[in-house]
Every structure is written in structure tokens, then in C-alpha cells.
Amino acid sequence: MKTVDFDVYKNMLYEKSGLVITTDKSYLLESRLAPVIKKWNIPDMVALTDKLRGIPDKQLVEDIVDAMTTNETMFFRDQKPFDKFRDLVVPAVLKAKGPNCTIRIWSAACSSGQEPYTLAITMKENAAKWAGIKFEILATDLSKEILDQAKAGKYSQFEVQRGMPIMMLVKYFTQTGDTWTIKDDIKQMVKFQNFNLLDPMDQFGTFDCIFCRNVLIYFDQPTKGKILDKMSKRLAKHGTLFLGGAETVLGITNSFKPLEGERGVYVHSDAPPPAK
Amino acid sequence: MKSCLVVDDSRVVRKVARRIIEDLGFSCEEAEDGVFAVAACQKAMPDAILLDWNMPNMSGIEFLEKLRTMPGGEQPKVVFCTTENDMSFIQRAIMAGANEYIMKPFDGEIVATKFSQIGLI
Ligand SMILES: C[S@@+](CC[C@H](N)C(=O)[O-])C[C@H]1O[C@@H](n2cnc3c(N)ncnc32)[C@H](O)[C@@H]1O
Numbered sequence: 001m002k003t004v005d006f007d008v009y010k011n012m013l014y015e016k017s018g019l020v021i022t023t024d025k026s027y028l029l030e031s032r033l034a035p036v037i038k039k040w041n042i043p044d045m046v047a048l049t050d051k052l053r054g055i056p057d058k059q060l061v062e063d064i065v066d067a068m069t070t071n072e073t074m075f076f077r078d079q080k081p082f083d084k085f086r087d088l089v090v091p092a093v094l095k096a097k098g099p100n101c102t103i104r105i106w107s108a109a110c111s112s113g114q115e116p117y118t119l120a121i122t123m124k125e126n127a128a129k130w131a132g133i134k135f136e137i138l139a140t141d142l143s144k145e146i147l148d149q150a151k152a153g154k155y156s157q158f159e160v161q162r163g164m165p166i167m168m169l170v171k172y173f174t175q176t177g178d179t180w181t182i183k184d185d186i187k188q189m190v191k192f193q194n195f196n197l198l199d200p201m202d203q204f205g206t207f208d209c210i211f212c213r214n215v216l217i218y219f220d221q222p223t224k225g226k227i228l229d230k231m232s233k234r235l236a237k238h239g240t241l242f243l244g245g246a247e248t249v250l251g252i253t254n255s256f257k258p259l260e261g262e263r264g265v266y267v268h269s270d271a272p273p274p275a276k
Numbered sequence: 277m278k279s280c281l282v283v284d285d286s287r288v289v290r291k292v293a294r295r296i297i298e299d300l301g302f303s304c305e306e307a308e309d310g311v312f313a314v315a316a317c318q319k320a321m322p323d324a325i326l327l328d329w330n331m332p333n334m335s336g337i338e339f340l341e342k343l344r345t346m347p348g349g350e351q352p353k354v355v356f357c358t359t360e361n362d363m364s365f366i367q368r369a370i371m372a373g374a375n376e377y378i379m380k381p382f383d384g385e386i387v388a389t390k391f392s393q394i395g396l397i
Contacts, residue, residue, distance in 0.1 A: 076393075079392070079393070157361060157379050161378065161379060161382075161386055162385070162386060162389065163389060165376070165393050166366060166370065166374075166376050166377040167370065169366070170363065170366055170367060170370065174363075175362070175363045178361070
């Protein structure tokens with residue numbers, strides 16, 4: 001692919017989603033966009049590129065962004081963040097807000113829903129211990145298509161098997177053939193909404209905990225910094241931010257600092273050290 | 277070193293499973309049906325058992341029910357690994373004392389996650 005053509009995609013993806021692609025990934029463009037070309041009955045990549053140079057159809061642009069972003073996720077991904085949510089976050093919120101409070105959680109790039117549903121299941125599993133607490137889970141993603149999947153709550157055998165403990169699978173899912181559907185009472189605990197992390201976040205109010213995992217890795221430093229700074233304004237004083245295993249705030253923003261001794265967990269930079 | 281007994285009537289599956297489990301740092305024994313598995317457990321209780329369902333002579337579920345009545349038989353963590361993927365089978369396995377359940381096809385990542393979730397690694 002010619003550099004000028006590549007730049008059409010590179011600029012569009014960067015502007016619409018923050019995704020950074022480098023020229024060594026041009027083979028990825030062609031293979032991932034093949035289904036889009038087919039869906040839209042466009043003869044080839046050259047014709048697609050031409051279309052994008054004009055004023056392209058909004059849906060076409062969305063399809064291209066969707067095709068280029070990674071939706072990889074799983075239930076209980078990395079396990080630790082969910083243990084820490086239970087053992088650190090909830091006690092910290094209870095200390096700050098009292099026993100009968102509402103705990104608001106944001107899963108900020110929720111993909112097909114495994115992350116927010118894992119949180120909802122964690123709440124169900126601890127329901128006796130957390131009886132007075134009301135939980136609100138907001139789950140957002142840029143991709144409408146992936147959000148539709150998340151809302152449907154239907155997963156393949158392969159997807160549930162990657163991470164969902166068998167006792168919980170039996171408790172919280174129903175089975176039809178090879179499809180496992182999350183039960184309504186879990187579904188109802190999560191509110192899904194289409195949202196681009198590049199946009200202003202003022203509409204959301206304040207969260208006690210934000211999961212922003214495995215999405216910042218696709219962005220450049222300035223974009224990461226801007227998103228994290230906006231998020232810090234949406235996080236309560238006592239709040240906690242979880243990033244993915246390969247992500248950090250260090251060298252990117254001064255809004256957050258790592259929570260001492262806890263990998264992947266961040267708090268406001270002016271938060272007092274945790275009481276021992 | 278922790279030990280794992282792989283019980284499956286397919287030699288190919290046993291070989292694949294052994295590779296995965298040895299990579300997780302276990303020593304590995306094999307049994308080709310429930311009868312051989314009982315004998316192996318009488319000799320030495322393993323820390324983990326990866327267990328097929330459908331096998332000649334003694335099935336996986338029969339073996340598990342027997343195992344849990346043997347001296348020391350409550351000890352091993354038992355993970356089913358079978359093509360039986362119906363909820364009713366899974367429930368029956370849990371009732372009989374299975375700790376986890378893998379629906380074939382499986383891969384190393386699935387085994388590793390399941391083993392870690394039940395505290396084997
Ligand atoms: C790899 S998944 C991460 C899912 C989950 N958080 C996890 O850790 O398993 C990344 C998700 O980020 C979404 N995404 C990419 N760019 C985004 C943006 N600018 N705003 C919101 N979501 C975005 C993608 O649609 C994708 O579903």
C-alpha cells in the first residue's frame with residue numbers, strides 16, 4: 001500500500017478512536033478490512049481508500065474502526081483486579097461513604113461485557129457480606145456492535161471457559177446448545193452505553209472505581225494523558241483506578257499514583273497513604 | 277513437585293494433556309480408564325486429577341464417586357475434561373465432588389486458568 005493511502009487510514013483511526021497504527025502494520029489493514037470491503041460491496045482497497053477521501057458514510061467509518069480495534073477480553077481477566085476490588089476497593093469506599101452507600105463503578109472499555117459481568121458476579125457472590133450496599137455498574141465502549149453483543153450476554157463455550165469458574169457458570173448462566181447466556185438478574189446490574197474515551201466525560205458524575213483496562217495500550221502518550229486526566233476528575237477522592245497489566249500512569253500523567261505494593265492499582269496523586 | 281493423574285482412554289489426549297501439565301510444573305501419571313485410575317490412587321494419591329467422562333470399564337463419574345470414598349480420596353483436586361458439555365452433566369460432576377470442569381476442545385491456557393483458580397498453581 002502506498003504511504004499516502006496508508007495515511008488516510010492512519011489519520012482516520014487516530015481521529016475517531018485514538019488508535020495508533022504504524023506502517024509495519026499495513027498488512028493488518030488489508031486483512032482486517034477485507035470483511036468490510038465485502039460487506040459494503042466495494043471492489044478493492046483502492047476503491048475503499050477513494051471513498052474515504054471524500055465524505056465517507058458514517059457507518060462505513062464505524063465499521064472500519066470496529067474492524068481495526070481489538071476486542072480481546074475474558075471473564076475474570078487476570079483475576080487479581082477483581083480480588084482487589086473485593087478486598088481493597090469496597091472496604092475503602094465503605095470507610096469513606098458509610099455502610100449503606102451506593103458504589104458506582106465504570107468499566108470504561110467493556111468490549112463484549114466480560115469485565116462488567118465479572119464485577120456483577122463478584123457482587124452477587126459477596127451479597128451477604130455487602131447487604132446494605134447498592135452497586136451501579138456503567139459499562140461503555142466505542143463499538144456499538146460489540147455493545148450489542150455485551151447486552152445480549154451470549155457467550156460461546158470457548159468464551160465462558162476462558163475464565164468463568166464452573167460453579168459460577170452453573171449459577172449465573174443458562175445453556176442452549178453451545179451458547180451460554182448470562183441470567184437476567186446479572187444483566188440488569190449493568191448499564192451499557194456507547195462512549196468514546198476521546199470525548200468529554202462530564203456527563204457521568206463521580207465514580208468510586210474505574211476499570212480502564214487494556215485499551216490505553218493502543219494509544220500514544222498524549223492521548224493516554226488526556227484520557228487519564230479526564231478520568232481523574234470523574235473519580236471520587238477515595239476512588240481507585242485499575243489499568244491493564246501492560247499499562248501504567250508513570251511518565252504519562254501526574255493525576256494518579258500507583259497504590260503502594262499493589263500492581264495495576266492507582267489512586268489520586270494527593271490521596272493519603274492507605275492506613276495499615 | 278506436585279503430581280497429576282491424567283485419566284483418558286485416548287492415548288493422543290493423554291499425550292497432549294501430559295505436555296500441558298508438565299509445562300505447569302507437575303509430575304504426570306497416566307491411566308486409560310477408571311479402573312486403572314483407582315489402582316493408581318491406591319498406590320499414591322495425586323494432587324490433581326484430569327478426568328475424562330466416557331471411558332470403558334469405569335467411567336469418569338463412577339471413578340470420582342469411588343475416589344471420594346477412598347482413604348485420602350477427598351484430597352485430590354479433580355478437573356473433568358470431557359466432550360460432555362451439557363449443564364446436567366456439569367451439575368452431576370459438581371455433586372460428585374468435582375472441583376472444576378473443562379469442556380473439550382481445550383488448550384493449555386484453559387487448563388492453566390482452571391488449575392490456578394482452584395489453587396493448584
Ligand atoms: C482489548 S478490549 C479490553 C476489554 C476489557 N477492558 C479487558 O480488559 O478485557 C479494548 C476495547 O476498547 C474499545 N475502544 C477502543 N478505542 C476506544 C475509544 N476511543 N473509546 C472507547 N472504547 C474504545 C474497543 O472497542 C475494545 O472493545
